[in-house]
Amino acid sequence: MEISQAERLKKLPPYLFAQIDRIKQDVKAQGVDIIDLGIGDPDQPTPAHIIEKLKQAAADAENHRYPSYEGMPAFRQAVAGWYKKRFGVALDPRDEVVSLIGSKEGIAHIPLAFVNPGERVLVPSPGYPVYKTSTMFAGGIPEILPLRGGNGFLPDFSKIPASVLRETRLMFLNYPNNPTAAVAEKSFFEEAVALAIKHGIIICHDCAYSEVAFDGCRPHSFLEVDGARDVCIEFHSLSKTYNMTGWRIGFAVGNRDIVGGLGKIKTNIDSGIFQAVQWAGVAALSGDQGCVETMRAMYQGRRDVLVSGLKSAGLDLAVPKATFYVWVNVPRGYTSSEFTMHLLRTAGIVTTPGSGFGEEGEGYIRIALTVDNERLKEAVERIKKVGF
Numbered sequence: 001m002e003i004s005q006a007e008r009l010k011k012l013p014p015y016l017f018a019q020i021d022r023i024k025q026d027v028k029a030q031g032v033d034i035i036d037l038g039i040g041d042p043d044q045p046t047p048a049h050i051i052e053k054l055k056q057a058a059a060d061a062e063n064h065r066y067p068s069y070e071g072m073p074a075f076r077q078a079v080a081g082w083y084k085k086r087f088g089v090a091l092d093p094r095d096e097v098v099s100l101i102g103s104k105e106g107i108a109h110i111p112l113a114f115v116n117p118g119e120r121v122l123v124p125s126p127g128y129p130v131y132k133t134s135t136m137f138a139g140g141i142p143e144i145l146p147l148r149g150g151n152g153f154l155p156d157f158s159k160i161p162a163s164v165l166r167e168t169r170l171m172f173l174n175y176p177n178n179p180t181a182a183v184a185e186k187s188f189f190e191e192a193v194a195l196a197i198k199h200g201i202i203i204c205h206d207c208a209y210s211e212v213a214f215d216g217c218r219p220h221s222f223l224e225v226d227g228a229r230d231v232c233i234e235f236h237s238l239s240k241t242y243n244m245t246g247w248r249i250g251f252a253v254g255n256r257d258i259v260g261g262l263g264k265i266k267t268n269i270d271s272g273i274f275q276a277v278q279w280a281g282v283a284a285l286s287g288d289q290g291c292v293e294t295m296r297a298m299y300q301g302r303r304d305v306l307v308s309g310l311k312s313a314g315l316d317l318a319v320p321k322a323t324f325y326v327w328v329n330v331p332r333g334y335t336s337s338e339f340t341m342h343l344l345r346t347a348g349i350v351t352t353p354g355s356g357f358g359e360e361g362e363g364y365i366r367i368a369l370t371v372d373n374e375r376l377k378e379a380v381e382r383i384k385k386v387g388f
């Protein structure tokens with residue numbers, strides 16, 4: 001029998017990263033010592049007190065059974081407590097908080113709850129690829145929201161045609177932003193909420209990097225804005241804040257009907273997060289936040305090393321205020337993927353072409369700060385040596 005994939009799978013854009021991976025393997029096979037600045041995955045271990053809590057909770061038979069899909073009351077309470085402390089926003093843990101098997105899970109499922117086939121979803125470009133694919137899986141039409149350097153990598157809402165706004169159900173936003181590292185002011189969130197209320201659009205704000213910010217910058221939550229609770233769901237993750245990418249734990253908060261709709265999808269698909277991992281999440285959110293401060297200081301130090309090095313190598317870039325990414329202008333004469341390939345083939349450095357995050361990412365590469373200072377210095381030296 002010939003196995004043929006469903007149309008929704010065939011429609012997916014080609015996966016650019018697979019090609020980079022192939023060439024990476026080739027270069028590696030030639031004996032080159034690869035410096036991988038491609039992946040957005042923290043290189044540091046999860047803080048010890050969180051691991052201890054997991055060990056303890058894993059031994060308790062109470063936690064071996066099916067968890068509730070929406071998260072244990074203790075976890076949702078810890079989320080509400082963290083949110084109040086961090087953003088000054090009060091949440092009802094009963095119906096304004098839902099646990100997620102990593103925030104990616106919630107982002108991938110939300111269009112199924114609110115987007116009918118043929119309805120439009122505003123998707124930032126460049127952006128986290130899941131926004132577009134989850135829209136397509138639900139039968140929605142992704143409508144590109146360009147993020148451009150001239151506007152601080154914020155979308156210009158005045159450029160969206162009225163005809164599009166009429167058919168738009170949902171809008172994804174993400175600040176601090178992956179891949180551009182841009183941070184949004186509260187005034188931008190206010191503008192987005194006003195637009196959403198006017199046109200009946202649900203805002204899905206991806207807040208995965210709210211805690212990875214430098215120079216005293218404290219990114220805002222959407223729910224700090226008046227009216228946001230009527231239109232917004234915000235996705236948070238423990239992955240980047242506590243070096244827990246492998247653990248699969250995150251949460252969404254906000255409007256109870258939106259949170260409830262996502263929960264209804266989840267009851268039909270998954271059975272929640274292993275309770276021992278939820279207890280570890282409680283330890284992370286309610287425990288001493290010194291580990292978060294340490295994480296910030298570490299990335300800020302790396303950022304300073306890389307930014308000054310790349311500038312002295314002659315590359316053009318803005319100093320990121322948040323995230324562990326540096327968004328670098330590609331030098332004249334290269335496309336994003338050509339420059340990525342150049343760095344990989346001649347210098348053994350893996351980066352991510354901006355175009356992999358959508359058409360509007362062309363002209364940039366993304367460099368992740370997920371290796372130590374020595375490796376970052378070595379990367380800069382190699383770039384200086386091979387030139388461009």
Ligand SMILES: *Cc1c(COP(=O)(O)O)cnc(C)c1O
Nearest residue numbers: 102103104128178208237239250
């Ligand atoms: C890492 C990342 C996520 C996913 O985080 P998980 O909670 O690990 O699923 C979501 N959005 C963006 C923009 C990210 O970079």
